[in-house]
Amino acid sequence: ADLTIGFSQIGSESGWRAAETTVTKQEAEKRGIDLKFADAQQKQENQIKALRSFIAQGVDAILLAPVVATGWDEVLEEAKDAEIPVVLLDRTVDAPDDLYMTAVTSDLVHEGRVAGKWLADEMAGAKCDIVELQGTTGSSPAIDRKKGFEEGIAGNDNLNIVRSQTGDFTRSQGKVVMESFLKAVGGENICALYAHNDDMAVGAIQAIKEAGLKPGEDIKIVSIDSVPDIHLAMANGEANATIELTPNMAGPALDALEAYLADGTKPAKWIQTESKLYTLKDDNMAIYEMKKDLGY
Amino acid sequence: MSAHVHSTFRRIMPQLIILIAVLFLNFLVFPDFFRIEFQHGRLFGNLIDVLNRGAPTALLCIGMTLVIATKGIDLSVGAVMAIAGAVAASLVVDGHSWQTALLGALAVGAICGLWNGVLVAVLRIQPIVATLVLMVAGRGIAQLVTEGTILTFVNPGLIHLGAGTVIGIPTPILIWIALGLLVTAVVRKTALGMLIEAIGINESSSRLAGINSRVLIVSVYLISGFCAALAGVIVAADIKGADANNAGLWLELDAILAVVIGGNSLLGGRFSILASLIGALIIQSVNSVILLSGMPPEFNLVIKALIIIAILVIQSPTVKHALYILRASAEPLPSDPIKEAKESPQ
C-alpha cells in the first residue's frame, strides 16, 4: 500500500535546510511515498500544530525536524497513542526515548569538536587568537557547536577565543560582525575564525578581503555544514576547513521506517550521520559542482 | 535662506545631540572609534562602518518617513528588500547586465509599493494590515524567485553597488546620502512636502481643498517600495547573494524606530527626512556599541532596548515640555504650544 508520511520541517531559514527539504522530497518520491510537507516558519507551536494535524489525518508515520529540544512530550505521547511512529531528523529531543522510534542526526557537539581539533592540529602549538561567529543566540546548534569547539581546543594554551558574537547564521550578519572584529581586535591580531555555519563564514570572508587581508592565509577559517559556496571558497584557497552536515537525513530515516512498517524491525535509537571533515586537500571544486544543484 | 537653515538646524538639534552622545559612548568602549584610515583603496574605520552599515535602514527610513507623514506605516519594506534582492540576483544569474538587474529590482519594488498604496488609498484598508499582507507573503515571493536557496552571483557591476567604493567611499554611503538629498530636495523645493503633511494631518480637509490625496498616498508607498528595493539590492550585493529568508528581516522595525527617533510623529503630519536619517545613524551607532563592547551576545537586546528607551524618553513630548519649561523659565513664554494643544480638543 501507499505510505503517507508527514514531514514537519522547521522552515527554510538557511540554504542547508532548503537542501534538506529538497533531499527529503526526493527520497520520498524515489520510494513512492506520499509526503505531506508542513513548513513551521521557525516556530515550535506551528510544528506541534502540524504534528497534531498529521495525527488527526491518520498518517502512517511522521518525520520531525524539531526546532528546539524541549517541549515535545505531550504531542509525541499523542502520536504514540495513535500508534504513529515518529522519526526525528537532524536534531534530537529531550523526551523519553520510547516516545519516538529513532533519531537520525549528526552530533552537534561532535561537529564543533572536530572543528576545534582541526584548528589545534593546524596550529601545532603556535599562538593563535580566534574569533568566533556564533549562530542565532539560544539555538541548539549555536550552543552545542560552541561547546564542542571549546572542548576541541581545550588543553591548547596557545589557542584563545578573543571575541565571540552572534552572526545569526546569516551571511550579512557574518560580514557585519567580522568587520567589527577586524577593527576591534585588529586584523593582524586575528589568526583564525570559527563560524558556526558556512554562510556566516562566506560573509566573513568578504569582510576580510575588503579589509585587505587574505582569508585562508592571514586568517584561517573553519566552519560547519559544507554548503557548496564554502567549497568554492576553499577551492580558491579562501577558507580552510568545513565539517559536513549531510542534508540527507531522510534517506536513513525512511529506510528505517520502511523496514519497521514491513516487518516490525526496530531500528537503533540513534542513527548518527557522519560529520566528515573537508579540508584543502579535498577536491573542493568537484564537491561544489556535485552539491550546487541540491537546493542549498 | 539663512533663516531656513537655522530652522532646519533647530529641528534636528535633539537628534544631533543624541547621535553625538551615542558616538561618544562608542568612543568610551573603543577608543580608536574615530580613527579613519585610507587602506587598500578605501576608507577604513568604525565611523565609516556606521555610515555604511546604516545604509539599508537609512534608505528604508527615507520612504518610511513619507509614509508615516501621511499617517500610514509600511511593514512590508523588509520583505520588499528580499524580493528586490532576489529579482536582481536572478536577473544577473540569468546573464542580464547589472543595469537591467537594478532596474528590474527597482521596478519590482515600485510595484510592491503600488500594491500597498492601492490597498491603502483606494481600498481604504488600514496601513498596518494592508502592508502586513505583503510582509507575510513577500518573503514567500522572494523565496519563490530564489527557490529557497541563497542565490549567489559574481557580476562585478552589481556587487559594486553593495561592496564597492567610489573614490574610497563605500558605494552604499553615497547612495543613501544621494537619495536622501534628492528626496528631501524634491519634497521641500516643490509643494509635495506640505501637501503630504496636510494629508497626514487631515485627509478630509485636504481632499476638499483640492489635493489629490489618493495619488499622493499611492506615491509615498511607491517611493517606500522603491527605497526598499534599493536597500534590498545593496544588501544582496554586499554579500554577493540574495538571501530571501534573512535579507531585511525585521528591518521594518528599525526603520520605523529611526523615523520616530528622528522626532517624527507616528500620527502623521510634520516630517523631516534629515532627522530620520540621523535617527538611522543613531540606531546603527547603538548596534556598533554592542559589537565593539565585546559583551556576550545574550545581552545585545537588553542593551539595545535600554539605550532606545532612554532616547525615546528624552524625546517624549512630556519630557521635552519639561525641558522647555526649564529653559524658558527665564523667558516670558510660560508654556509650550505643543503640550497645551494636546490638552485642547479643538
Add this chain to the structure above:
Amino acid sequence: MASATEPVLECRGISKFFPGAIALDAVDLTLYPGEVHALLGENGAGKSTLIKCLTGAYRRDAGKILLDGEEISPGSTQDSQKLGIGTVYQEVNLLPNLTVAENLFLGRQPTRRGLISQRKMLTMAGDLLAEFGLRINPAEPLSAYSVAVQQVVAIARAVELSGKVLILDEPTASLDRDEVQLVFSVVEKLKARGLAIVFITHFLDQVFEISDRATVLRNGRVIGTRELKNTSQTEIVTLMLGRQLEDRIQDRAPARTGDTLIELKDFGKRGVMEPFDLTVRKGEVVGLAGLLGSGRTETAGLIFGAIQADQGEALLEGRKIGLGSPREAVAHRFALCPEDRKNDGIVGDLSVRENIILALQARQGWFRPLPKAKVNELAEAYVKALDIRLASLDMPIRLLSGGNQQKALLARWLATNPVFLILDEPTRGIDVGAHAEIIALIEKLREDGMALLVASSEMEELVAYSTRVIVLRDRRQVRELKGDEITTSNIVAAIADDTMAEAV
C-alpha cells in the same frame, strides 16, 4: 433676583497664557444659583478658554475657583464632573462609536451586581431623551444621528452631570429654532431647580431671551457684567466690540446679474439628494434655506464634487464639465467653505499661512510651489482684510479660536480667486462684528461679479444678502424666492407650506 443668595461658583483672577497670546487676564466671574449667565465676546475673546480652565481641561496659570465658598482645583474634567459641573464644549464632544445610551451614561452607568445593566441604561436613556423631545433609539450608535441630534444628546448628558453648574459653549450653533426652544425649556427647568447656568453664544436674541445676566470678555479681560433686564442689545455689542456697530444700509445695489455661469441639470445622487436643476449667474448670491437635514450641505457637496453625483450634468459657461472630485471643482475655480470646519476645513497642525494658501497650491500642482514672497503677501493681505486675530502666521491653525479659524478658511478660498464660491454656514460661530463684516464681504464679492451659493440656517442673514433663495425640504428643492419675495416670513412660509402640502 439672585443677588441675595450666596454665589455657587466664583472665579477670581483667572489667567491663562499661551505662547504669544494672553488668553485670559485676571478674569472674575460670579455665578448665583438659579441664574442663566451669558458669557459674551468676540471670536478669540477667551470664552472657551475660560470654560476649559474652569473644568480642568486646561491648567490655569493663576487665579482661584470657589465652589460654594470652598476653593476647588479640578485637575481634569473628571474632577469637575464629580463636583457637579456639567459642560457642553464648543464642538460636539461625544463618541461616535458608542451608542447614544452609552454616551449619555459614560462613567455613571447603572450597575447590577457590579456589572453594567444595559437594559436599565436604555430605559433611563429613553426617559432622559424624551425630556428633550427626542424620540430616537438609544441603542443605536451615536454616529447614526445628525449633528443636531448629537448636540442635544451632549446637552442631555451635561444636564445629567450638572448638580450645581451647567456650562453650555455655543450649544445652539447647529440647532434650528424648534430645537433651540426645547433646549431653552430644559434650561428654564434647571434654573427653577436652582442650578447656575453659563451660556455662550453669538446669537444676541437668544441671550436676551433666556439669560439673566451677561459678562462680556474682550481680549481676555472682563469688560463688564450687566443685568440684562436693564440693558439694550446695542450696549452689549458696544461692550463686546469696543465700538458701535454701524447700521447697515438695507437697500442694496439692485442685482445687476450677469451671464449664466453655471447650470446644473437633473443633478443628484440616489439616497442623498433628489435630482435638481440650478442656474447661477455671475454677480448673484443664491441662498439655500431649509430645516436641519433638508439637504443644504448635500447640495453644496454635490456641486463641489465632495459627494459624487450619480446623475445629471453640469455646464460651466455653456461647456459641459465633470465634477467628480473637489480637485476637478477647484480646477474650474469653484470653492467650498465647508460646514464642519474641524473635520473638513482646517488642517490643524499646518500654520495659518499654509492653511491659507493650501487650495491655491493644490490647484497650481505639486511641482509649482508658490514663491515665498507671494505666500507671505497673500497671507498677510487676508489676515488684514478679514481681521483674523492671531499671534503669528506661523502658529498652527488649530490654536486659533473657532471664529478666527472660520475666517482663515474663507481666506483660503478667496485666495484661489474663485468664479463660483459656495459657503456652507459661513457665519457659524462668528461674532456679531465679524458677522457683519462677512455679510459685507459677500455683498462686495457679488458686486465684483462673483457667483455665490450660500447655505445658512440664519434666515435674517439669507434675507440680507441673497438675490434669490431656494428653499429645500427633505432633500428636495421646493420653492424659489426672488427679489421682494425674499423675506423671513416668506421663507418660513415656504417651508411650512410644503409641510402642509405634504400633510394633505
Add this chain to the structure above:
Amino acid sequence: MRSTHLPLLITIATFLLAYTLCASQYPAMLSTRVVANLLTDNAFLGIAAVGMTFVILSGGIDLSVGSVIAFTGVFLAVILRDTSIHPIAAFVLVLAITISFGAAMGAMIHYLDMPPFIVTLAGMFLARGAAYVLSTESVPITHEFYDTLQSLYWKAPGGGRFRLTGMIMLLTFLTGIIVAHRTRFGQNVYAIGGGLSTARLMGVPLAKTTIGIYATSGGLAGLAGIIFSLYTSAGYSLATVGVELDAIAAVVIGGTLLTGGTGFVAGTFFGILIMGLIQTFIVFDGTLSSWWTKIVIGGLLFGFILLQKGLTWATTLRRKPATEFAAQS
C-alpha cells in the same frame, strides 16, 4: 441586535463556511481531534489575543506580547529549576512581573505621551532580551505539578483531547467579553478608542484606563506564557517570535478595527479559529512548499480583510448620509 454586531456575525459565518468547505475536502477535519486541537494549540495565542483586543479597541497596539510569552516561559523554567518554590507561587510571581511590565508601558504611553507602537516595540526588545539573559538554552520543566496539570483532559470519542489549557482560553474569552461590555473599564476602553481627547473631556480616567489596558495585556501575555510553558513543558528564549503579529491578525480578522473603538472580544475568538483552520488546512493539504505556505497565508489574510472591508462598506453605504457628518477625529 445592534447593527454594529454585523461584523461579528460575518466573522462567525465566514468561519462556519470555511470549516464546511475544508471538511468537504478532508472529512477527517470533522474529527474531534481537529476540534480539540483548534482549542489546545491556539490556547496561548487566544489568551494573548484577548489582551490585544483590549489594546486595539483603545486604539493602541502591543508589540511586546510574543516576547513576554517567551520571557514568562524562561522565567518559570529557570525559577522552577533553580529554586524549590511551588509552580503556583511561580505563576503568581510571573503574573505580577508581566502585569507590572504592561502597566509600566501603559504609564509611559500615558504620562510621557509616547506612541504605543514605539513603547511596546522597546518593550518587545526588553522582554526578549531579559529572556536571553535568564537563559539562552531551552530549559525543560520537570515539576510533577506540570504533569498533573497536563494530565487534566477529557478524551472525547474519536481521540480528541480537550485539555485544561483550552478551557482556560475559553474562560479568558468569556471574562474578556464580560469585562468589555459589562464593566465601566470596558466602556472606558471603547471610549478611549473612539477619540482620546473627547474621552478626556467626557471625564474618562485616562491614566487609570490606559495603564489598566496595557497591564491587562501584559498580564494576559503572562498567562499565555504560563499556558505555553504547560504546552511545551519548557522555557525557551527564542519561542513565540512574531506571535504579536498573529494576535493582531486574529483581532483584525475577528472584525475589530485597528483605529480603535469598534470590535468585539468574541470576534477575536473566531479570528483565532479561522487562523487555526487555515493552518490545519495547509497541513492537511501538505503539498505547499515553504514559500507557497507564506504566500498562501498572506493571500488568505488579504482575502479575509477584503471580505470584511466589503461587508463594512456595504453596511455603511446604507447609512452613509447619516454617518458622514458625524465622523469625528
